Amino acid sequence: MENLQCQCGHVNPPGTKLCESCGRSLTEKDQNSKLVDMRYEGTARRSQTYNKSIIDKIWNFFSSVKVGVSIIVVLLVAAAIGTILPQQAFVPATTETAIQEYYADTYGSIGRVYHFLGFHDLYSSYWFIALVGMLAISLVIASLDRFVPLYKSLKNQRVLRHPSFMDKQRIYAEGPGAEDTLQKAETKLKELKYNVRTDKNGLLAEKGRFSRWGPYVNHIGLIIFLFGVMLRMIPGFYIDESLWLREGETRAIPEVPGYYLESKNFELENYSGEGEEEVFGEALDRVGTVAKNYQTDVVLYQKPEDALPGADDSQEVVKEFPIRVNQPLKFDGYAIYQMDYRLDELKAMTFALTNKETEESLGELTIDLIDPEDIYELESGSTVELLGYYPDFSGFEDGEPQTATPLPNNPGFLVELTTPETPEGETSFITIQNTVEPLGENDYKLAFQSVETRDVSGLTVRKDSTLPILGLGGLIFMIGVAQGMYFNHRRFWIQQKADGTILLAGHTNKNWFGLKKDLDQVVEHASLPAYTDQQDEIDKAEKAEKEGEALS
Amino acid sequence: MGEQVKQKKNSKKQKRAVMRTAILAILVAAIGYTIYNSATAKDVSLLEVGDKAPDFALVDLEGNDHKLSDYEGQGVFLNFWGTWCKPCAKEMPAMDRQYEAFSNDGVQVLAVNIAQSDFEVQSFADQYGLSFPVVIDKTKSVMTAYNIRPLPTTVLVNPEGNIERIITGEMTEEDIEGFMEEIKPE
Numbered sequence: 171m172e173n174l175q176c177q178c179g180h181v182n183p184p185g186t187k188l189c190e191s192c193g194r195s196l197t198e199k200d201q202n203s204k205l206v207d208m209r210y211e212g213t214a215r216r217s218q219t220y221n222k223s224i225i226d227k228i229w230n231f232f233s234s235v236k237v238g239v240s241i242i243v244v245l246l247v248a249a250a251i252g253t254i255l256p257q258q259a260f261v262p263a264t265t266e267t268a269i270q271e272y273y274a275d276t277y278g279s280i281g282r283v284y285h286f287l288g289f290h291d292l293y294s295s296y297w298f299i300a301l302v303g304m305l306a307i308s309l310v311i312a313s314l315d316r317f318v319p320l321y322k323s324l325k326n327q328r329v330l331r332h333p334s335f336m337d338k339q340r341i342y343a344e345g346p347g348a349e350d351t352l353q354k355a356e357t358k359l360k361e362l363k364y365n366v367r368t369d370k371n372g373l374l375a376e377k378g379r380f381s382r383w384g385p386y387v388n389h390i391g392l393i394i395f396l397f398g399v400m401l402r403m404i405p406g407f408y409i410d411e412s413l414w415l416r417e418g419e420t421r422a423i424p425e426v427p428g429y430y431l432e433s434k435n436f437e438l439e440n441y442s443g444e445g446e447e448e449v450f451g452e453a454l455d456r457v458g459t460v461a462k463n464y465q466t467d468v469v470l471y472q473k474p475e476d477a478l479p480g481a482d483d484s485q486e487v488v489k490e491f492p493i494r495v496n497q498p499l500k501f502d503g504y505a506i507y508q509m510d511y512r513l514d515e516l517k518a519m520t521f522a523l524t525n526k527e528t529e530e531s532l533g534e535l536t537i538d539l540i541d542p543e544d545i546y547e548l549e550s551g552s553t554v555e556l557l558g559y560y561p562d563f564s565g566f567e568d569g570e571p572q573t574a575t576p577l578p579n580n581p582g583f584l585v586e587l588t589t590p591e592t593p594e595g596e597t598s599f600i601t602i603q604n605t606v607e608p609l610g611e612n613d614y615k616l617a618f619q620s621v622e623t624r625d626v627s628g629l630t631v632r633k634d635s636t637l638p639i640l641g642l643g644g645l646i647f648m649i650g651v652a653q654g655m656y657f658n659h660r661r662f663w664i665q666q667k668a669d670g671t672i673l674l675a676g677h678t679n680k681n682w683f684g685l686k687k688d689l690d691q692v693v694e695h696a697s698l699p700a701y702t703d704q705q706d707e708i709d710k711a712e713k714a715e716k717e718g719e720a721l722s
Numbered sequence: 723m724g725e726q727v728k729q730k731k732n733s734k735k736q737k738r739a740v741m742r743t744a745i746l747a748i749l750v751a752a753i754g755y756t757i758y759n760s761a762t763a764k765d766v767s768l769l770e771v772g773d774k775a776p777d778f779a780l781v782d783l784e785g786n787d788h789k790l791s792d793y794e795g796q797g798v799f800l801n802f803w804g805t806w807c808k809p810c811a812k813e814m815p816a817m818d819r820q821y822e823a824f825s826n827d828g829v830q831v832l833a834v835n836i837a838q839s840d841f842e843v844q845s846f847a848d849q850y851g852l853s854f855p856v857v858i859d860k861t862k863s864v865m866t867a868y869n870i871r872p873l874p875t876t877v878l879v880n881p882e883g884n885i886e887r888i889i890t891g892e893m894t895e896e897d898i899e900g901f902m903e904e905i906k907p908e
Binding site: 296299307405421556575 | 745749752756757760776778780836841842845862864865867
């Protein structure tokens with residue numbers, strides 16, 4: 171492409187639409203149109219100008235707004251598809267192969283393709299990240315390519331423009347003027363807070379140029395935001411772990427070295443509809459139970475820096491705190507939230523050693539299901555010896571009782587009962603509501619008396635060091651939006667020819683109504699010729715033409 | 723049009739090419755790094771072969787302290803298990819036999835139980851007649867430090883105190899023998 175030389179003598183880079191110096195239209199199309207296209211001041215978008223090396227070609231690709239919008243559309247469609255089947259975090263499978271099988275088994279071949287393409291974990295799939303990255307590249311390059319020429323053009327703009335530039339502006343006026351018209355216009359424009367520059371027989375009044383930077387500020391905010399999101403993938407910046415904590419348990423907090431958490435108590439409180447809450451009575455009758463409070467009373471411990479995991483060193487109480495929904499325990503940049511609960515897990519069972527025939531009790535014993543003892547001695551001189559404990563009894567295998575999990579969901583006990591009457595002992599296998607006597611009929615049994623339970627709190631451990639960056643990105647984004655939306659870049663060009671004729675043109679990037687209001691004041695004060703809105707006239711003419719067609 | 727103008731133009735072009743290449747390189751590098759991190763995110767906090775094995779101190783059923791760093795110079799066969807885990811139970815007798823064979827060659831076995839009661843662990847150890855120390859990780863802190871997910875998981879620690887290998891799932895007796903050979907001091 172060749173450089174373009176304007177009639178005024180200025181040499182413009184290829185792709186320029188309006189002469190950088192005088193404003194004349196440089197292409198035939200523009201010369202024939204009634205109004206000029208003022209986007210980017212008619213400058214050449216930088217990327218259009220050169221297209222030689224591979225780098226230039228890549229650059230040009232990303233500079234295109236069409237490409238940017240296409241990427242956004244693809245991202246939206248992908249995100250939409252990602253909502254059709256559940257994401258892997260909500261699937262009841264943990265290992266990679268189990269997850270894959272789950273999708274294949276539950277959703278058939280669609281599920282298999284879905285998993286293969288990475289839709290099951292969309293935000294972590296490499297092509298989705300690559301697309302977001304391409305959007306970031308597009309944002310940076312498209313902004314640079316437009317901002318730099320626009321900035322230069324506005325910085326170097328001249329006061330005097332060619333009449334052909336002025337009469338193609340949307341707001342235009344031509345007519346006789348007085349000797350002091352220019353001075354009066356200048357005074358009034360300055361009063362209206364315009365920056366006014368004069369040159370020979372003309373003036374340029376300008377206001378709110380910074381509004382033109384709004385979109386670019388906005389994009390900087392977006393880039394910072396994306397940078398923050400990128401940091402989340404880097405270890406240490408973002409933690410989101412779950413922790414199930416039972417009442418009475420002390421556990422190391424996952425991903426938080428040196429800290430331990432103990433649950434003292436979990437509480438689920440419902441609205442009772444009585445007393446002060448009577449006003450809710452009607453609503454409660456309608457919808458049933460309504461939770462008022464989920465709360466875990468915890469104690470946070472910290473071990474000394476040099477303490478080893480597992481070591482029973484002196485741990486210090488850092489804080490006692492009731493964790494409630496939306497009121498997390500916060501410490502050292504971490505936050506622990508109340509997320510879930512399970513009520514009434516078995517904790518301890520009480521039995522009475524009973525003579526089967528006489529129903530006479532030889533005393534009671536309580537077996538702690540979390541930490542059972544080897545032998546329980548009763549006052550009567552009888553003993554109950556625990557031979558085996560199966561917290562989640564799931565049946566026998568080769569005559570051996572099995573446990574499915576370490577949790578006391580279905581406790582089974584193999585016990586030997588010894589009483590003064592049966593000193594050689596009787597063996598019994600006890601599960602809930604069932605007793606087996608493997609070595610023959612016994613005289614004694616353990617009769618179930620009562621049970622103690624405990625609640626389990628589902629907590630989430632979270633740390634997000636990227637929040638300030640995301641906040642900053644969001645703030646800059648909003649500043650950019652406000653800058654571009656609530657402020658307007660307004661300009662007036664006024665020239666007085668040797669015969670006293672006034673040429674007037676006005677331009678704004680938005681809010682033409684506001685521009686006209688300003689201009690009305692100047693026109694009145696400086697007795698400028700009446701202006702016309704050429705866009706309105708074009709619209710009117712088109713409308714009339716259409717109506718004419720309809721009539722004929 | 724003199725030489726000067728042309729030169730100026732050329733240097734401008736060069737500057738542009740360098741600028742564009744640099745900006746693209748930075749952006750592509752950032753994306754590449756993000757994808758790499760995301761691909762490795764799942765096991766990022768998991769220990770890797772070659773890492774220093776995190777030190778810990780646990781108490782066995784006899785009340786003896788076992789500190790990992792005390793075994794430096796010996797190979798440590800670190801087995802995480804639970805009584806409810808069937809493959810764990812299956813590999814225990816083989817581990818015990820191989821321990822007998824290798825204990826004089828400087829290979830130590832530590833079986834780390836995940837937060838079960840003394841009673842359950844003791845009766846399990848008695849039932850299988852285990853001769854190596856069995857320790858209980860009451861607060862799951864060692865499990866957390868090693869980021870153990872499935873059971874059984876075995877971590878081989880070499881005499882230098884570094885992780886030689888991480889095995890998830892059941893091992894055969896042959897496997898166990900080979901692994902102990904791997905961490906046997908010279």
